[in-house]
Amino acid sequence: xxxxxxxxxxxxxxxxxxxxxxxxxxxxxxxxxxxxxxxxxxxxxxxxxxxxxxxxxxxxxxxxxxxxxxxxxxxxxxxxxxxxxxxxxxxxxxxxxxxxxxxxxxxxxxxxxxxxxxxxxxxxxxxxxxxxxxxxxxxxxxxxxxxxxxxxxxxxxxxxxxxxxxxxxxxxxxxxxxxxxxxxxxxxxxxxxxxxxxxxxxxxxxx
Amino acid sequence: xxxxxxxxxxxxxxxxxxxxxxxxxxxxxxxxxxxxxxxxxxxxxxxxxxxxxxxxxxxxxxxxxxxxxxxxxxxxxxxxxxxxxxxxxxxxxxxxxxxxxxxxxxxxxxxxxxxxxxxxxxxxxxxxxxxxxxxxxxxxxxxxxxxxxxxxxxxxxxxxxxxxxxxxxxxxxxxxxxxxxxxxxxxxxxxxxxxxxxxxxxxxxxxxxxxxxxxxxxxxxxxxxxxxxxxxxxxxxxxxxxx
Numbered sequence: 470x471x472x473x474x475x476x477x478x479x480x481x482x483x484x485x486x487x488x489x490x491x492x493x494x495x496x497x498x499x500x501x502x503x504x505x506x507x508x509x510x511x512x513x514x515x516x517x518x519x520x521x522x523x524x525x526x527x528x529x530x531x532x533x534x535x536x537x538x539x540x541x542x543x544x545x546x547x548x549x550x551x552x553x554x555x556x557x558x559x560x561x562x563x564x565x566x567x568x569x570x571x572x573x574x575x576x577x578x579x580x581x582x583x584x585x586x587x588x589x590x591x592x593x594x595x596x597x598x599x600x601x602x603x604x605x606x607x608x609x610x611x612x613x614x615x616x617x618x619x620x621x622x623x624x625x626x627x628x629x630x631x632x633x634x635x636x637x638x639x640x641x642x643x644x645x646x647x648x649x650x651x652x653x654x655x656x657x658x659x660x661x662x663x664x665x666x667x668x669x670x671x672x673x674x675x676x
Numbered sequence: 677x678x679x680x681x682x683x684x685x686x687x688x689x690x691x692x693x694x695x696x697x698x699x700x701x702x703x704x705x706x707x708x709x710x711x712x713x714x715x716x717x718x719x720x721x722x723x724x725x726x727x728x729x730x731x732x733x734x735x736x737x738x739x740x741x742x743x744x745x746x747x748x749x750x751x752x753x754x755x756x757x758x759x760x761x762x763x764x765x766x767x768x769x770x771x772x773x774x775x776x777x778x779x780x781x782x783x784x785x786x787x788x789x790x791x792x793x794x795x796x797x798x799x800x801x802x803x804x805x806x807x808x809x810x811x812x813x814x815x816x817x818x819x820x821x822x823x824x825x826x827x828x829x830x831x832x833x834x835x836x837x838x839x840x841x842x843x844x845x846x847x848x849x850x851x852x853x854x855x856x857x858x859x860x861x862x863x864x865x866x867x868x869x870x871x872x873x874x875x876x877x878x879x880x881x882x883x884x885x886x887x888x889x890x891x892x893x894x895x896x897x898x899x900x901x902x903x904x905x906x907x908x909x910x911x912x913x914x915x916x917x918x919x
Contacts, residue, residue: 586894587904593887594904600860601867601888624884631883639721 472512474548477541484525486532497615586634593627682709683844683875684733689742691728702728704898715876717889724895726879734846735759764793768837772849774829776821783817786836807835811865827858834865845876851885863888
């Protein structure tokens with residue numbers, strides 16, 4: 470997660486201390502990605518070491534306040550003007566699980582898909598409940614709008630996951646009907662035989 | 677009437693279209709309930725039976741076996757006249773393409789089912805205006821459908837579906853022709869209506885929109901294969917308890 474850039478961007482608005490930074494971050498993201506205060510201070514000291522922030526003294530209650538440097542401002546502006554890269558897709562446990570379920574013998578993949586769809590749809594209902602009520606429902610200030618958009622992001626991602634599951638199910642069913650795809654046998658076979666079996670399957674697919 | 681009475685109750689409903697070699701089992705012994713105060717979403721691939729379920733619930737088609745009851749009355753036992761009356765007084769339908777009458781203004785569209793039910797013109801108009809207020813567009817009462825956006829037309833359609841305090845709202849892809857934001861406004865209205873003790877059934881293929889429901893039911897090949905969301909009894913309880 471880009472904690473570094475997020476903290477720098479928050480400091481662009483004015484000097485803040487660690488707990489304020491955490492509160493401002495969570496105000497905008499609704500605690501979707503909780504920050505622990507240790508992480509905030511570790512990041513701040515790295516940013517200070519790299520010359521991106523500097524101490525701005527101590528407030529009345531003894532909090533060390535930080536402000537962004539010119540170098541830090543450049544870093545924030547570069548972050549906002551550069552697209553997030555996708556060259557290394559984040560690890561997707563569900564995609565990996567299905568990829569293995571399709572190839573490992575004796576796994577009830579239809580059941581995996583059905584259970585996951587139910588779970589993801591329940592999560593989608595939870596996000597929607599948060600959208601319906603609370604401060605994301607009718608955002609009237611920038612931080613509430615930010616949180617509402619983060620919720621939308623979770624909603625769209627969950628929806629994409631369910632659609633992909635539907636798609637997997639449809640493709641596997643069609644493959645089963647057309648018998649182009651012979652599911653792996655339910656027993657574990659020795660490695661060499663397994664290779665042969667897979668070759669045969671591949672050949673049948675091409676025919 | 678007890679709170680637990682289902683506004684809509686399908687009991688062991690089977691619907692077979694055609695016969696012999698071309699026989700299609702659209703629904704197979706499906707039992708389904710929608711209680712007052714809840715919005716239920718029905719999902720499933722094309723041909724899964726979700727539209728059949730809605731058509732049967734609305735009394736527009738009859739089951740091959742099993743019973744469909746609305747407000748405790750078996751639709752089959754009502755006869756054609758009784759069913760037509762039930763549709764005018766208890767059941768509201770919302771369609772994907774709004775289905776407003778283009779030659780009538782918004783308020784006339786909404787008042788129409790009341791007038792067909794024998795309510796005097798003035799009273800029907802007053803009820804229609806109240807329904808348009810409920811969906812937030814009393815100022816558009818004299819507009820014709822062609823002069824309204826899709827979202828506004830769907831609001832009129834919802835007003836028409838709820839006018840006369842009908843307690844069962846059946847919605848067939850109500851957000852299908854609308855953009856995400858407008859669609860969500862429509863779902864907000866449907867929910868508000870259900871929270872005011874109506875029962876709503878929404879057929880949709882959009883998970884994002886199904887998630888506005890209290891329960892989501894999955895149909896496949898005419899059978900309910902899964903269900904997610906609050907247990908109906910539990911949601912009833914929580915709607916009674918202060919939050």
